[in-house]
Amino acid sequence: MENLPKGSPKLINAWAFYDWANSVYSLVISTAVFPIYYESVTSGNDGKVTFLGTSFLNSSLLSYSLSFSFLIVAFLSPILSGIADYSGNKKSFMKFFCYLGSLSVMAMFFFKGQETLWIGIVSTILASIGFWGSVVFYNSYLPEIAFLEQHDRVSAKGFMYGYFGSVILLAFNLTMVMKPEFYGITDLTLPARLSFLSVGIWWMGFAQVTFHFLPSNVFNKKPRKDFIFKGFKELMIVLKSLKSQPILKQFLKAFFFYSIGVQTIILFAGIYGKIELGIETSQLIITILVVQIVAIFGAYLFSRISEKMGNIKTLKLIIAIWGLICFALYLINKDNKYIDLQFYSIAASIGMVFGAIQSLSRSTYSKLLPETEDHTTYFSFFDVTEKISIVLGTFIFGFVGSITNSMRNSIFILAVFFLLGYIVLSFMKKIETSEHQ
Template identity: 85%
Template sequence: MENLPKGSPKLINAWAFYDWANSVYSLVIATAVFPIYYESVTSSNGGMVDFLGITLPNSSLLSYSLSFSFLIVAFLSPILSGIADYSGNKKSFMKFFCYLGSLSVISLFFFRDTNTLWIGILATILASVGFWGSIVFYNSYLPEIAFPEQHDRVSAKGFMFGYTGSVLLLAFNLTMIMKPEWYGIMDETLPARISFLMVGIWWMGFAQYTFHYLPSNVYNRKPRKDFIFKGVKELKEVLIGLKKLTTLKQFLIAFFLYSIGVQTIILLAGIYGKVELGIETSQLIITILLIQIVAIFGAFLFSRISERIGNIKTLKLTIAIWGFICFAAYLLDKDNKYIDIQFYALGGVIGMVLGAIQSLSRSTYSKLLPETEDHTTYFSFFDVTEKIAIVLGTFIFGFVGSITNSMRNSIFILAIFFLLGYIVLSFMKKIEPVK
């Protein structure tokens, strides 16, 4: 392993390349191919499935599985992060979750029908835990591989790599799914299952470049045998320190509020388009690709804007655009003959601010951290905040939709969380790294 200095372009590129490696999971598995495949192989019996002796709708089972995985990560990541910071072996934890996630995705190849539903659900949970678990340790490297003035561009570079790589693999997967005869495939389930196999291999394979160059123990820590107890103690100390950092707490509150809206829209925009607006599956996939491509440019553009006007003002700008997106989605009418074009246009706007708000949130939090060697533990709270926002946001979306019998009202409610996030950020004037 080559020891590269902090701020080195080669080190920064190696770190950002993990986004290239793992983002195929979030696009192909979490967003595009797997949900459609899962729906198709579990649609018999009116979409009702039996799992662990319980009969429930297939969509509910998938939703519960993902929520369960988020709760696992929210519980484990702070504890494991404290241990990783104390022992100085965060790269080992990152590798573990990477391999857990990628191997779980590969095992989805064996999910063929309701008889193998247990494989699909177990692999879905473990893949999600692996993905989100590795992200905690990956994000925490940002203050260690780049200087504060580089954080916005470096964070954006990661997301740009991720969007680019995932679009390339998804485009190839779609040719296999839509034109299986080109590849001599006769089994209708095989194209999607091969896609899962490719995602796992892609994720694990490209991650090796990142693992080769990332430092293993930046602060040369030499833990004693009681590293679990000491790691938990480390977590408690960070939590006490976090309570004293008013600006950091304020940002986490704002991040929590607007993440409720962002993450819910990311996860449920497809369902909204299909059910509420009557958008066809092929058009939804085109929209997903459009969002990813535009997000590449959005991450780049807003990282440059933040250098001119500051992180907080730029985040407020993106949040205002997200609020506009909610109102625009609420006003869309499926009876309009141009609804498909309008949906594409809305997808383009989402893409423009999707990469921006994700990359800026990560870099802003990084800049607010105090002088510390416990970056992983601090970033675990950032991750937990996002996971709780996801669970709460998806619950609110479903609850409002069920009591009003319209997902339009759910979309409208999300605008309130963007407004609240904007208000909280308004009390933060300027980002200055904590000394």
């Protein structure tokens, strides 16, 4: 491990490289290959599957599994973060969750159908916990590796690396999935399963660059044996301090509202396109690639805009665009002869603001933090806010869709949450770098 100074380009690039390593999980496992594979191998018996002696609809079981994993992370991350901040050992926690996630993704290779469904579900839960758990500790490094005025660009760089790297691996995986005969593959399940294996290897392998350069104990803490009790105490200190920081609390409220909209649209846009708009699977895959590629430019563009307009005004602009995207998705009709072009245009718009809102949310939160050594614990509350928003957003989307028998109404409701996020942000004063140095 090299001891690189704060703000060093080499250190910043090494930190951002973890996005390159782990974003393949978000794209290949969460969005593109695994959901399609899971649907294909569990579609028999009218989509009914049995898990732990109980019958489920296949899509519902996958949804419940992901929600369960989010709840686990939401519960564990503040506790583990308090321990990590007290012990000064956040890199070890980050490594643990990284290896848990990457090994669990590799285990998906053995998920071949109904008879091995338990492997697919357990691996899905553990991989999600590993991914989101490691991100808590990864995000918390931002104030320690970069100076305040660098946060927007550094945060954007991480997401840009992630989108670029994940597109490279997905493009390779899609050649196997769509043209297995080119590789001499005759087993139709093998290309997808090899994709899962490649994601785990990519994630674990490239993460070593980050682990080599990130500092282990920035504040030189020397914990005693009662680190678990002290970790809880650290958590309570941060929790109490949030009560006396109205700006930070206000931002977390706004982040909660607009994250409900953002994360739910990302999770369900593909299903919406397939069921409500009749978009073919091959076109959906192209759409996913469009979103990822445009997101690279979106993260870069809005990081520059924020330097001119300020973080809050830029976030409000991005949220307004998200609201318009909701209305566009609600209004387009599958009977329109230009439906494919319209859907691609909306996908490009999502890509432009998807990377931007993630990047700017992370850097804005880091700017609002007080002078502290408890960065991990503070970022765990940021992470918990996002996970609870995902659970609530997916529930609302499903509930509204079930009682109205239309996902269009679910999309329309999401626009309300963007409006609430916009309103809450409107009560926050502009964040100036000089105010938070």
